[in-house]
Amino acid sequence: MITIDAYRDRTVLLLGLARSNLAAARALRAGGATVLGWDDGGPARERAAEAGIVLAEPEGIDWSGIAALVAAPGVPLTHPAPHPLIAAAKAAAVPVIGDVELFLNTKPAARLVGITGTNGKSTTTALIGHILDRAGRANQVGGNIGRPVLDLQPLAQDGTYVLELSSFQLDLTPSCHLDVAVLLNVSADHLDRHGSMEGYVAVKSRIFERQAAGNHAVIGIDDSWSVSVFNALEARGHPGLVPIAVGRHLMRGVSVVDGVLHEGPVPVCDLGAARALPGRHNWQNAAAAFAVARALGVGREAASGALASFPGLPHRQEEVGTIGGLRFVNDSKATNGEAAARALTCYDRIYWIAGGRPKSDGLDAVMPHLDAVQAAFLIGEAAAPFAERLQGAGIAAEDCGTLDAALQAAHARARADGGEAVILFSPACASFDQFADYEARGDRFRDLVAALRAAGAGGAVSGTPSGTVLRGAAA
Numbered sequence: 001m002i003t004i005d006a007y008r009d010r011t012v013l014l015l016g017l018a019r020s021n022l023a024a025a026r027a028l029r030a031g032g033a034t035v036l037g038w039d040d041g042g043p044a045r046e047r048a049a050e051a052g053i054v055l056a057e058p059e060g061i062d063w064s065g066i067a068a069l070v071a072a073p074g075v076p077l078t079h080p081a082p083h084p085l086i087a088a089a090k091a092a093a094v095p096v097i098g099d100v101e102l103f104l105n106t107k108p109a110a111r112l113v114g115i116t117g118t119n120g121k122s123t124t125t126a127l128i129g130h131i132l133d134r135a136g137r138a139n140q141v142g143g144n145i146g147r148p149v150l151d152l153q154p155l156a157q158d159g160t161y162v163l164e165l166s167s168f169q170l171d172l173t174p175s176c177h178l179d180v181a182v183l184l185n186v187s188a189d190h191l192d193r194h195g196s197m198e199g200y201v202a203v204k205s206r207i208f209e210r211q212a213a214g215n216h217a218v219i220g221i222d223d224s225w226s227v228s229v230f231n232a233l234e235a236r237g238h239p240g241l242v243p244i245a246v247g248r249h250l251m252r253g254v255s256v257v258d259g260v261l262h263e264g265p266v267p268v269c270d271l272g273a274a275r276a277l278p279g280r281h282n283w284q285n286a287a288a289a290f291a292v293a294r295a296l297g298v299g300r301e302a303a304s305g306a307l308a309s310f311p312g313l314p315h316r317q318e319e320v321g322t323i324g325g326l327r328f329v330n331d332s333k334a335t336n337g338e339a340a341a342r343a344l345t346c347y348d349r350i351y352w353i354a355g356g357r358p359k360s361d362g363l364d365a366v367m368p369h370l371d372a373v374q375a376a377f378l379i380g381e382a383a384a385p386f387a388e389r390l391q392g393a394g395i396a397a398e399d400c401g402t403l404d405a406a407l408q409a410a411h412a413r414a415r416a417d418g419g420e421a422v423i424l425f426s427p428a429c430a431s432f433d434q435f436a437d438y439e440a441r442g443d444r445f446r447d448l449v450a451a452l453r454a455a456g457a458g459g460a461v462s463g464t465p466s467g468t469v470l471r472g473a474a475a
Helices: 020-031 040-051 084-091 097-102 121-132 165-172 197-208 224-235 279-295 301-305 339-342 383-392 403-417 436-452
Strands: 012-013 034-038 070-073 112-114 139-143 160-163 180-183 216-221 239-247 254-257 260-263 266-270 318-323 326-332 348-353 373-379 398-400 419-426
Touching: 012 084, 020 097, 020 436, 034 040, 040 260, 040 373, 084 197, 097 260, 097 383, 112 197, 112 279, 112 419, 121 160, 121 348, 139 326, 160 419, 165 197, 180 279, 197 224, 197 403, 216 224, 216 260, 216 279, 239 279, 239 326, 254 279, 260 279, 266 301, 279 301, 279 339, 326 403, 339 348, 339 373, 348 383, 348 403, 373 383, 383 398, 398 403, 403 419, 403 436
Parallel strands: 012 034, 012 070, 112 160, 112 180, 139 160, 180 216, 216 239, 239 254, 326 419, 348 373, 348 419, 373 398
Antiparallel strands: 254 260, 260 266, 318 326
C-alpha cells in the first residue's frame, strides 16, 4: 500500500465509496489524515461504514475544514451536470482530485508509465507488465485495470509503475507527469461525461501535458483524432514522440504489417505466435507495449520474445472453452461498438451474442464488419433496436432478452448449421441494464458455457482452441 502523508492532521472528503476510494481511505488514514466519505448509494455507504469510514451527510459538510475532495472516477464533474458535492467543493475553492493525483503527489521514486485510449488500454497495460516481468524488471500494474493505484507496493528507483488511465481518471489528475505516456486510439465514448468528442480528446491529451525532455509519448496514428493529437505535440516540438501504426510501414516508430512487427524499417517478430493477441486491434496493443518496453530500455529480443508468452486477460477475447467444433469466446469487455467491431474481424464464422445498455454510437462501428456473422442473438435494452438494424442489413437477428437464452439459441443454431465456428459474446454495450459490471457479465457467460457441458451439450469444454482460423493473423 502507498501511504499518503500530504494530508496529515487535515480532513479529506471521499465522494464515491467503491474500490479506488476505499484504497484511498486506507492510504490517507495511514498517513495521519482524517477521512470522511459519502456515496449516493446506500449499500456502498454501509460497506464504507463497516470499513471505518465516517460518513458525512452532504447538507452538513463544513467546507472550510475540508483540505480536498477525492472523487471516484465515475462521479460526474461537468456533464451532464456536476454532482452537487463537486459543485459545492468548487464553490468553496476546495481542490477536486482523484486517487491517481494522490498517488502522483507522493512523488514515487520509480518510473511512471500511463496508458489511455478508447480501446485496448487493459490489454496493453497488462502486456507491458508482462514484458517487464520477463525482462526481470521490477514493476507494479494498476489503475483502471482493476487494482487501485494506492493499493500498489512502493518501488525503488529502478522499478516501473504501469498505470491504465481512463478519461475519468485523467480528468481528476491535474498534475499528471509521466515518463512514458501512451494514447492508443480515440473513438466516440463517454460523450455524456465529456460533452463532445473535442472535450473527450482534450481530456485524453492531458496524459502528455507535463512531459518534457527525456519523456516519451507513444501514440497510435490509425485514427484521425489520435493523429490530431500527434500533430499538435509534434508542432510543439515534443522531444520523445513515438508513432505506432498497423497496416503501413513507419520509418520511425513501431508498425505491424501483415502480422509482422517492425521497429522503424527493421522486422522484429511475427505476431502469429502470440495466440492471445489476435487481430489488428491487438497488433496495435502489441506495437504500443513493444514501444514502451524499448523506451524503458528493454532489449529488442527480450521485448519481442515476451509477446508470444502473454496469456491474455479475462473478458477480452478470452477463449473459455470448446464444445465439439464450436469455440466460445468471452469478450464482455467490449462495451462499445468500436471494441466489438475489432473482435468481429478476428474469426471466420461467428454466431454473435450482443446487447445490453447501448452507447451513443450504437452499432455504427460494427456495421462494416459483419461479413463473418452467421446470426446475431441479442439481449438487454439494445435487443430490439439492434435486431431491427441488423435485419435491415440482411443479418438474421433474434431478440433473446437474456444472456442465458441467447447462449442457448446461439449454440442450437451453430450446431444445426454444422462445422467449426465461434460463438462470440462481444456485447457492444454497457452491462448496467442486467449486470453489475462487464466482469459479472463475462463471468456469467463463462458459467453458462460450463453448464452446457453439464447439460450434455456434446463434447468436453476445454481451454484448447480448435482449428478455427483467425482472420488477419499471420500464418
